[in-house]
Amino acid sequence: MDYGLKPLGxxxxxxxxxxxxxxxxxxxGTIGSLLATLGLSFFDWxxxxxxxxxxxxNYAALFENKNYIEAFMNxxxxxxxxxxxxxxISLLLAVLLNRKIRGVGxxxxxxxxxxxxxxxxxxxxxxxIYGKETGILNFMLETxxxxxxxxxxxxxxxxxxxxxxxxxxxxxxxxIFLAGLTAIPRDYYEASSLDGAxxxxxxxxxxxxxxxxxxxxxxxxxxxxxxxxxxxxxxxxRRGQGDSSVPVAVYSIYRNAFHFFRMGDxxxxxIQLALLVAVFMAIMFWWERNYVVYE
Amino acid sequence: xxSKLFVLLVIASLMLAACGSKPAAQGSVEITFTMWGAPEELxxxxxxxxxxxxxxxxxxVKVDVSDWDSYWTKLNTLIAGGTPPDVFxxxxxxxxxxxxxGALLNLQPYIDANPGFLDGFYPQTLTAYKTxxxxxxxxxxxxxxxxxxxxxxxxxxxxxxxxxxxxxDDLLAAAKKLTIxxxxxxxxxxxxxWSDTWDMELLxxxxxxxxxxxxxxxxxxxxxxxxxGARDAWKFIDSLxxxxxxxxxxxxGEFGFDLFQSNMAAMTSIGHWAVPGxxxxxxxxDVAPMPKGPAGxxxxxxxxxxxxxxxxxNADAAFEFIKFALSEAGQKRLAELGFAIPVxxxxxxSDAYLKQLGTLNQQVFLDSIAFARTKPVFxxxxxxxxxxxxxxIPVFDGEAELNATLDELIAAADKVLAxxx
Numbered sequence: 001m002d003y004g005l006k007p008l009g010x011x012x013x014x015x016x017x018x019x020x021x022x023x024x025x026x027x028x029g030t031i032g033s034l035l036a037t038l039g040l041s042f043f044d045w046x047x048x049x050x051x052x053x054x055x056x057x058n059y060a061a062l063f064e065n066k067n068y069i070e071a072f073m074n075x076x077x078x079x080x081x082x083x084x085x086x087x088x089i090s091l092l093l094a095v096l097l098n099r100k101i102r103g104v105g106x107x108x109x110x111x112x113x114x115x116x117x118x119x120x121x122x123x124x125x126x127x128x129i130y131g132k133e134t135g136i137l138n139f140m141l142e143t144x145x146x147x148x149x150x151x152x153x154x155x156x157x158x159x160x161x162x163x164x165x166x167x168x169x170x171x172x173x174x175x176i177f178l179a180g181l182t183a184i185p186r187d188y189y190e191a192s193s194l195d196g197a198x199x200x201x202x203x204x205x206x207x208x209x210x211x212x213x214x215x216x217x218x219x220x221x222x223x224x225x226x227x228x229x230x231x232x233x234x235x236x237x238r239r240g241q242g243d244s245s246v247p248v249a250v251y252s253i254y255r256n257a258f259h260f261f262r263m264g265d266x267x268x269x270x271i272q273l274a275l276l277v278a279v280f281m282a283i284m285f286w287w288e289r290n291y292v293v294y295e
Numbered sequence: 296x297x298s299k300l301f302v303l304l305v306i307a308s309l310m311l312a313a314c315g316s317k318p319a320a321q322g323s324v325e326i327t328f329t330m331w332g333a334p335e336e337l338x339x340x341x342x343x344x345x346x347x348x349x350x351x352x353x354x355x356v357k358v359d360v361s362d363w364d365s366y367w368t369k370l371n372t373l374i375a376g377g378t379p380p381d382v383f384x385x386x387x388x389x390x391x392x393x394x395x396x397g398a399l400l401n402l403q404p405y406i407d408a409n410p411g412f413l414d415g416f417y418p419q420t421l422t423a424y425k426t427x428x429x430x431x432x433x434x435x436x437x438x439x440x441x442x443x444x445x446x447x448x449x450x451x452x453x454x455x456x457x458x459x460x461x462x463x464d465d466l467l468a469a470a471k472k473l474t475i476x477x478x479x480x481x482x483x484x485x486x487x488x489w490s491d492t493w494d495m496e497l498l499x500x501x502x503x504x505x506x507x508x509x510x511x512x513x514x515x516x517x518x519x520x521x522x523x524g525a526r527d528a529w530k531f532i533d534s535l536x537x538x539x540x541x542x543x544x545x546x547x548g549e550f551g552f553d554l555f556q557s558n559m560a561a562m563t564s565i566g567h568w569a570v571p572g573x574x575x576x577x578x579x580x581d582v583a584p585m586p587k588g589p590a591g592x593x594x595x596x597x598x599x600x601x602x603x604x605x606x607x608x609n610a611d612a613a614f615e616f617i618k619f620a621l622s623e624a625g626q627k628r629l630a631e632l633g634f635a636i637p638v639x640x641x642x643x644x645s646d647a648y649l650k651q652l653g654t655l656n657q658q659v660f661l662d663s664i665a666f667a668r669t670k671p672v673f674x675x676x677x678x679x680x681x682x683x684x685x686x687x688i689p690v691f692d693g694e695a696e697l698n699a700t701l702d703e704l705i706a707a708a709d710k711v712l713a714x715x716x
Binding site for chain 2: 046047048049066067127131132133134135150152153154155238243244245247255257258259260261263
């Protein structure tokens with residue numbers, strides 16, 4: 001897999017020079033803190049006294065910590081709903097908005113808007129939509145004669161939160177898919193319609209296979225976002241003092257590290273989450289090798 | 296060539312700026328003081344700091360105020376990074392978590408060097424910071440929980456104002472009369488009472504004590520919130536939700552949590568910190584003592600305090616600052632804030648505190664001390680409080696059964712206590 005031109009001689013020097021800031025950032029910011037987290041996960045550290053060796057104790061504790069297990073399962077459930085949701089809906093949206101329809105720019109802007117709006121502000125708006133007493137959603141339900149639903153109570157909160165997160169992410173997914181769709185040569189559609197293929201056949205036989213690089217990329221990005229999801233979830237489900245009805249893994253890590261004096265446990269949780277993302281990425285790259293079509 | 300000169304100039308000016316920030320005069324020290332609080336608190340603290348600087352020209356205090364959540368994260372990071380603030384604010388229940396880990400300086404030598412220093416304090420406010428080898432912190436101001444009531448709502452419903460003789464049953468009866476669906480659309484427009492039942496401080500610790508129960512064993516090994524009278528207290532609190540006179544936690548969230556402030560609840564049990572907000576919202580309110588239970592009357596007393604970092608390089612100056620903030624002059628300034636009760640009896644019983652808001656019956660907050668119990672202080676407090684608080688919300692939202700949930704939570708809470716021994 002070789003792409004593009006190879007840098008030569010003096011260009012190489014410039015290449016590295018330009019990359020220096022990023023490499024420093026990566027080395028210290030990302031890889032450095034990753035290694036530090038890995039190291040700390042084998043220690044007990046309350047941030048006040050020097051860390052003490054704990055061996056694999058923190059990892060063993062993960063399986064006994066009910067709150068963490070709940071948070072971890074919430075993250076898994078969330079990802080299982082969120083990732084397919086984002087990929088499928090933003091792909092369909094991109095297909096719809098890839099046509100020559102009047103005002104397509106306006107529609108694209110509308111769907112992209114949540115991406116550039118602050119999560120806190122949009123979460124407040126969604127709070128008004130989901131509100132049990134004052135919410136627009138329940139007002140509509142009651143007008144239609146249904147019983148109101150407590151959207152953000154423990155039992156429904158997960159679903160409600162997934163919907164908001166998908167809504168917030170489809171704009172970005174749509175852009176990725178639109179780029180992928182415009183790269184598909186028009187000739188394929190023209191040739192196939194001459195052969196009598198209908199819209200569905202065209203979508204499943206031409207569009208879908210040729211947009212697989214975008215599907216791969218978008219699935220990977222959505223999964224990473226899903227495992228790190230926090231802001232919308234916390235803003236929608238917080239109830240008073242630092243509590244959330246849908247605690248997710250990131251939230252558990254933060255709480256253990258900065259509120260419960262358990263940096264070691266928090267690090268072990270973070271490493272477990274990172275491993276999960278790594279495993280998922282390995283599966284995705286296997287899938288890429290076998291199913292993704294690069295022209 | 297030009298650009299090189301420019302870069303040199305920039306470097307030179309940066310170096311000059313760095314030199315400028317070093318202490319100018321000899322023998323002068325700068326201490327840092329971080330606290331949580333509202334932005335308006337910074338103004339008053341800046342006034343305290345300025346007064347202090349006038350009295351002690353060689354000590355400069357840098358005040359830093361953050362909101363509650365960021366405060367603790369920031370504090371942890373500063374300490375982990377080896378640059379702790381000299382003085383920082385402490386919430387009494389969390390005190391042991393910090394003290395037992397060796398983050399705090401023992402203030403006993405300073406107190407011994409200042410005979411009579413503790414004489415003017417309310418003794419209930421001091422107990423939280425006392426350990427076997429002396430005080431590792433000082434209370435700065437304190438809170439007793441009282442019953443706030445909206446006079447307009449009581450008048451409109453023809454219900455007489457709460458008194459010190461009310462029982463929890465009286466509270467429920469009045470709350471029922473004050474819960475009103477004004478436009479008859481099946482939705483409550485005015486609740487009888489609003490309170491927070493996540494943390495113990497606002498309602499549930501008071502109720503448990505009044506019903507004869509307790510929170511935690513004195514050796515901090517056993518959670519007692521499921522034993523004896525405590526169960527009756529929980530049943531009472533649950534009934535406030537089940538009767539619909541108190542909004543569920545999720546509904547409260549919809550209205551910005553404090554429904555008394557949004558003029559949608561006729562009563563609330565809360566501390567003095569809420570007063571400026573209620574005054575700002577133009578609520579016509581007054582206060583009464585907490586109701587009585589089968590085992591008598593009880594309320595909670597809790598304080599915010601000062602502590603000094605063990606590694607502070609300017610501990611002497613830091614204590615001078617604390618001493619000043621706890622002097623009559625400092626406490627009077629803080630009373631202006633209206634967020635809390637001064638820890639100095641002489642200031643709390645003076646007009647500076649009692650007359651700060653005209654008609655509000657400030658005396659109730661002071662009289663409540665007579666039957667107040669100190670909010671429990673134990674290691675692992677925040678994790679323990681999280682387990683209990685988070686766990687009970689589904690019960691109050693009507694999604695889980697009270698007794699079974701309590702049993703489960705108590706087991707988990709005891710585990711936290713065991714892990715924090």
